[in-house]
Amino acid sequence: MPDFEVLAGVDQGLYLIFFLLTLLPALQIRTLVHRATGGPMTNSARWILCLTGLALLVVLGQWGSTWHLYESFGWPYIKDKALGFLPLSLFPAFVAALVSVPRLWRLSVPLVPAKGMSGSDAAEEKTRRHEASAPEMIVPIQALSLGAFLAATLQFILPSVTLQKEMLMMAWGVLLAGSSALWIWQSWQQQRHSRSGPMHRPHLIVRFLQGTFVLLFLTACSLAGLNSAREASLLPERMSMTNHTVESKAMQASSGGHAQHAAAVTVTRPVSVTELTGPQTGAPDRRFTLTAQKAKILLPSGKVVEAWTYNGRYPGPELRAKQGELIEVVLENKDISEGVTIHWHGLNVPNAEDGVAGATQDAVLPGEKHVYRFVAEQSGTFWYHSHQQSSVQVKKGLLGALVIEPAAQTKPSSPVLDLTLVHHKLGSGGGITLNGDDGLLKQKVLPGTSVRLRLINADSFPAKVQLQGASFQVAAIDGNEIHEPNLIANQALLLAAGGRYDVTLTMPNASVFLAPSKTDSRHGLLLSPDGTTEVPDLHPDLPTFDPASYGSPQPLPFDLDTRFDRDYRLVFDVQFGFYDGKLDGLWTINGKVFPHTPMLMAKEGDLVKMTFINRSYMDHPMHLHGHHMLVLSRNGAPTTGSPWWTDTLNVAPGETYEVAFRADNPGLWMDHCHNLTHAAMGMTMHLLYEGVTSPFQIGHQTRNQPE
Structure with a gap:
């Protein structure tokens, strides 16, 4: 399948090229009447004809790229183009090709002068000048440029026009009204210019003043429109979700x-989210206290960064419990003036315990506390983070791992390593870390040990990691166990932002390396039987693991x-x-x-x-x-x-x-x-x-x- 970003980028680029190619002839064609009817008019007509022809070829290119998108990705990816953008350029292009191009072609043919200025020569000059100012020739070219501008604007400013039909109708209204106004103006201009003899363009100062007036008018309209759009975009001071x-x-x-x-x-009887709580009575099986506070964090690289933390740690402490247990978490805010919450990412808690500021609770301000109580109905790998100004607070470090172990576990016959790895890019220049370590994590593991790596991507971008040195299984995705997982090797794992993979393997008598980068061996997790630091080779072009066909149905x-x-x-x-x-x-x-x-x-x-x-x-x-x-x-x-x-x-x-x-x-x-x-x-x-x-x-x- 073609690369969508490349193909869609080419398609958008064609809209810009098309507008630029139509703008030049649209500006030049109205000056044809001021050219001498000999070589100057002929040369200008040829130049305009050439640019118009190129623009019409770009229209064909637009249709070609749209068809390619359709063939590769389907109707939803071209619906707005086919019903919205392309007709704005196609219809004017069709009219320009049938009406303007033949007239430009006639003007591009040199006028053969007679030995003396005969009556027929004078009539031919008058005819050419009349045609050079004809709205039938000029307006379709100008309308083509206007349509190209509207199509490009919608493409970049409002790509979902079929979901906003009023905006599409407005664009067609502008095209029709603009074309009509241009036709009326050019008809008046044709009457003024339809006379023989030399034609002169208005004085430079007059043209400058005219252009300045048009520019100021368009600028004023644009500023008014932008200010109106800015005002309309302001969020309400108060609203309910x-x-x-x-x-x-x-x-x-x-x-x-x-x-x-x-x-x-x-x-039904209205139910408030405050009623949809976990058990409010009974002693909890697990009780945790998490204090949100600012702290300076010393990374293993020696870098000191300002972070927002739970309990002064980055990431926050790992919380572990068993499936079916009643968990109580007390959130206290020490000094985060903006307020904090805790959302249990991936764990299906009752709604009141979900920790979303403004939806299920108020943000917890400094000096305040909030208690979360819920039964862990699922088992698996999850994580927690603040859902107050989450784009800022998660980046600053308000996050941690949450692991819910199965309720009943058989005692393993061999050694077990169950390790949670939180991948995150810390703000304030902290860079990519694993469990808060911006270097190489090392751990000695005996051969034959059953290893479970719980990978959590707490960053806002996908993380593509690779595991070298051993075959492995993807045992769970987002806390959900995979049925009969296959043993695989040399495949990169793409973790969604916020997503989790549980990877299991048997430790070999050699080093195993988990890298959050396909080329950088200085960061990651190194497991080795003897504590050595020899890192297995990385492969930059591994195929990506595909969960859609993995495991047994x-x-x-x-x-x-x-x-x-x-x-x-x-x-x-x-x-x-x-x-x-x-x-x-x-x-x-x-x-x-x-x-x-x-x-x-x-x-x-x-x-x-x-x-x-x-x-x-x-x-x-x-x-x-x-x-x-x-x-x-x-x-x-x-x-x-x-x-x-x-x-x-x-x-x-x-x-x-x-x-x-x-x-x-x-x-x-x-x-x-x-x-x-x-x-x-x-x-x-x-x-x-x-x-x-x-x-x-x-x-x-x-x-x-x-x-």
Whole structure:
């Protein structure tokens, strides 16, 4: 399959090239009438004809690249181009080719002068000058440039035009109104210019003043538009996460050859998220206290960095418990003035314990505390982090590992090493670390030891790691055990931002090296039987492990043929625009950013299907709180291996995933990109159960800023 980023980049580049190629002839063609009807007019016509011909060839290139995208990635990746951008350039190009090009061709043929200025020569000159100012020749070229400008603008500023039909209609309105105005203006100009004799352009000063006026007018309009867009982007001072855009019906999509339907809205007693708690009585089986505080951290490299920590440690202390145990965690805030929370990433806790500021609780300010109580229903590898200003606080170090061991474990017959490795890039210049170590972690391990490496990617970008020196199994993904995992080797593991892999191996009588980089052997984990520091060779071009076909199949609770109660289609794009008053690149869901992103509605017991379509240029690790998603297909191909359950799915550029889950955990749940910078710029939505309310608010005038 072609590289989506390359192909989509070429396609976008063609829109810019097309606009530039049409701009020059559009500016030059109106000056033809001022050229002498001999060589100067002929040469200018040829030049304009050449540029117009090149522009028309680019239109064909646009159609070619669009068709290539369709062939490689499918209709969802070209829908906006085929229905939105391309017609804005195709229709004017068709008119220009049929109407303007023949007239330009006639003007490009030299006028053969007679020996003396005869009446026929004078008539021919008048005819040529009349045609050089004809709106039939000039306006289609100008309209072509206007259409190219509108298409390029929509492509970069608003790529999801078919999801925002009013903007597409506005673009067509501008094209039609602009073309009409140009036609009226040029008709008047033709009447003024239709006379024989030498023609002179207006004086330079006049043209300068005209150009200055047009430039000032366009600048004023642009500034007014930009200011209006900036004001419209400002986030509310206060708002509830339960009442932003609801688009459940509009987002229902038909797929799989049978009709989809929205579950009927039922009237239920309103339930506040504060009622959806874990057990509030009884002695906990495990009790932890985590104190959020600022600290200076000395890294093994000798670098000292400012960090925000739990209990003064980076990462925070590893929390371990057993499945079925009642866990109580007391969060205290010592000196983080912005407030903190704790979210249990991947662990399906009751909604009130989810730790999202403004959704399930208020942020905990300095001097305050908050108690989380929940039963660990799952086993596996998870992690915890602050969900208050998470794009800032996680980067600064407010995170740690959470391991839930199976309730019943048989005593192993051989030595066991169970090691958790947190991959993270610390802010303030700390760089990439493993368990807070920015160098080479070393551990002596006896040959024959059963090793379980719990890999956690706490960074905002995918981590591609490789394990050299031993064959291994991927035993679990996001805390979900793989059924009959295969023994593999020489494959790179791509961990989504926020994702986890459990890797198991038997320690050989040689060194084993886990590297977070495909070329850097100075950082990572080195296991060796004798404590040596000899690092196995790294391979820069290993194939990537594919969870879609790994392990052995098992019966599924639902599949692609299931009739789902809710079916949501979510398209990821990138566009330029304002968010909360700041101009930036915006990562959108269905053309919107929070709080205008869609609300995913469900009622308890619903089967919910989501389709993720990534038309942007970056990975989007989609993290659904409170639930695990079953991956049904990738790029149209059903998954074939062990059931692939995940809570953080990395959707790479050009990828399409179908996932589903049972709505069995009532509440208000975030569903967002775990590139936390993307989430902070609005790539956030929510799953809301019918009848659930929240007393908490977010906004600049509240203490709560979850992203």
